[in-house]
Amino acid sequence: MKVHLFYSTLPKEQIDLEVFENVVDFLQQSKGPIQFAAGMLDYRQEMPAFSMHSQCNSVEVKIHSISLNKKLALPKQKGKIRTWFSAEKFQTQKGKITEPEPEPSPDFPKREAYMPWDYFFDQCRRFREMNSVPDQDHVFLLSNMGNDKNWFGSIGPSGRDYFIHTANWDYFFKNADEQFPISYEVVVWLLRHLMFGDRETMLNGIHSKPKGCANDFCQNKEEIQLKMRTADVCQLCMDKL
Ligand SMILES: [Zn+2]
Known part of the structure; x- marks a missing residue:
């Protein structure tokens, strides 16, 4: 599967080029059946210099060994038994x-x-x-321009054209590098393409109530924090996949 990520050079729409490069670079680091390519719709007649950098940060992992020399005494407190009289009580009652x-x-x-x-x-x-x-390839426009429905991104009638809104991520993820939520959105729309037969089924198949799944709709846009922090796919969606 080939995926083309591109931006427009129109002033109100152009994504920060460093962010664009970072998104492409990040997605290209993942080797597998999806190949990511970068491009642009140039309205200025001249091509900006475009470079790709690979970064590899080595992380030192330290392991602490724990030794237990003394035999631990059993806890003195004893547990109690309680009874739930309804599922609602079980689900909602908390300290x-x-x-x-x-x-x-x-x-x-x-x-x-x-x-x-x-x-x-x-x-x-x-x-x-x-x-x-080619028709079978996927095409993503990464754009700072807002959209009339105020979504983070969406899919076109062809089922292989998409846009991702690349502005305002710092409002939802304070101090986070925006390359990550933008990359996440790209991958989630591809995941949905693989899960659902067509665009209509896809838009009807996403969860209206947030459950910490990649397919949460996030009617309240702040719910994107839950969806991205879990980095998960729920069992219902796994079954569909
Ligand atoms: Zn799900």
Whole structure:
């Protein structure tokens, strides 16, 4: 499976080039049946220098050995038995915790330019035409331009054209490198392509209620934090896969 990631050079749409390079580089590090290629829709007539770097950080792992010389005494406290009278009680009854005040999020963007979904898929079509991309290949536009439905990304009618919104990630993941949520979105849309037969089935098959699965819809956009932190796929989706 070949996947083309590209950006547009139009000023309000162009992703930070360093972020774009990092996303491509990160995805290319994973060797397997999906091959990632990089390109652009150039509206300026000149090609910017484009380089790829491979980074490999060595991580030193230390192991502590633990020795138990003394025989441990049994705990003195004894457990008790309790009875649940309903599933609801079992699921909801918990001891209380005191939670520290959360750190304030960065200020949300007050204004945002956006375009209809069709606009992004039209750019995908133009990219395909200009680069003679075969129909079976997948094409992703990475764009800072907002979209009318305010999604993180979506899939076009062809089932192989996509866009990912690349701006505002610092609002949802404070201090995180945005290459990771953007790369995650690319991979999740490919996963959905493999899971569902067509675009309609796909858009109906994602979870409206968040469960920490790659296929959570995230109606409330903050729920993306749960979805990405779990980095998981639920059993229902695994069965479909
Ligand atoms: Zn799922």
